[in-house]
Amino acid sequence: MNKPKVCIMLSTYNGVKYIDEQMESLLVQHEVDVQIIIRDDGSSDGTVRKLNEYAKSHPDQIRFIKGENLGVIGSFFELMCQTEPVYDYYAFCDQDDVWKPDKLSRAVTKLQLSQLNVPLMYCSSTQMVDQDLNNLSVWPTLPPKPLSMYNAMVENCCVGCTMVLNPIAFEQVRGSIPSDLNPIIMHDRWIYLYVSAFGEVIFDEEPMILYRQHQGNVLGGSNEGWLMKWKSRLKRFLSEGSFRLSRQASVFLETYKDQLSAQQQRDIRRFLNQLDNSWIKRIRYASKMPFYRHTSLDNLVLKLIYILKKV
Structure with a gap:
């Protein structure tokens, strides 16, 4: 039986410090055939050199694109445009997290359980960690209300680096990206909005990635009054x-x-x-x-x- 083919779309920008840990966790994903398309968004550190090394050592698995700086939203949408619609599933990836080995196989299994011929998206909780991968807390927790357009219009509860799309969702979003990206808050918010309006969002409360938090972007406040x-x-x-x-x-x-x-x-x-x-x-x-x-x-x-x- 052939393994599901999953394309991982990874955008990088000055991420040389943690890129090895991320790449190694992608290359050891269980029970799926992984293809990785990487777009660098104009890095000025050693990220490009490092990624060229990975592309040379894994020529059948990794495609590397050295791009100009578009910002995170533009870079991920450009990645979608550069990715051929020939895979079974499509995943988004940040440059400094660590994926659990069964992240993709678990996502594929849950997506396969849905028999609906509509846009489908899997997302999960994350295990937030500090820069040294020490556990902080689990976020987000299972949403208490439906994952509908009426939530997605005003809130995003689907972390982009956990998202996995079925081909219908990927091709429909890819084929209708607005020419002006300025009104779009973030690529993952736009995709959550699309799938929640026209298909089904599957939320997995089991954290499947180690979501590295840096100074200034730590989420929390659980001890606040x-x-x-x-x-x-x-x-x-x-x-x-x-x-x-x-x-x-x-x-x-x-x-x-x-x-x-x-x-x-x-x-x-x-x-x-x-x-x-x-x-x-x-x-x-x-x-x-x-x-x-x-x-x-x-x-x-x-x-x-x-x-x-x-x-």
Whole structure:
């Protein structure tokens, strides 16, 4: 029996410090035929030299593309465009994590359980670790609410480096990437939004990667008091940039208006149009909007930033 062919799309940028650990964990994946396409996004350290060595030593498994600097969003979408639609599954990968040996085989098994002929996406919790791979905490935990478009429009709970797509999801997203990427908050948020709107998202609460946290990007706050959690969430949501959620929603509606259901179109339009109404009407809409985040606190912050026209 042939092993499933999985293409891993890896974007790198000045990642020489941890790239060996990541690459070795990709090359020892169990029970799948792994092909790795790497795009370097203009590194100035030793990343390119290191990756050229891997490509030379694994010519049948690794394809290396030395690209110009596009930023993380542009680099991953360019990777999708550079990847031929000939594989059984497609995975995204960051440069400094470590994958468990059965990450891909577990994802494939769960995707195969779905008999639906629709876009499918697997994602999982991560074991967050420090720079030396010491365990910190598991994040994100199993979402308590449905993984639907109504969540994906205002929140991302699918970590990009855990995502694995079936061919339908890969080809449909790849074939409709917007020409202007500025309104897109992040590539994984866009893909989660697409699959949740038109297919099915499968969340695995078993952490399948060691997700390295650096100074400045550590997630957490589990020891914070309620007031500090509120303040930190409000600050984080506002720091996403005014109107980024609404800008992305607007582009999504324009891109897929012919595919979205009539109800989906109405709900997205109302989300956008109510922002131009009086603050009283914004309060009324925010109190009963169909869009939601998973925790009660995050949901309250969503309503607040909507009323303040900061979405």
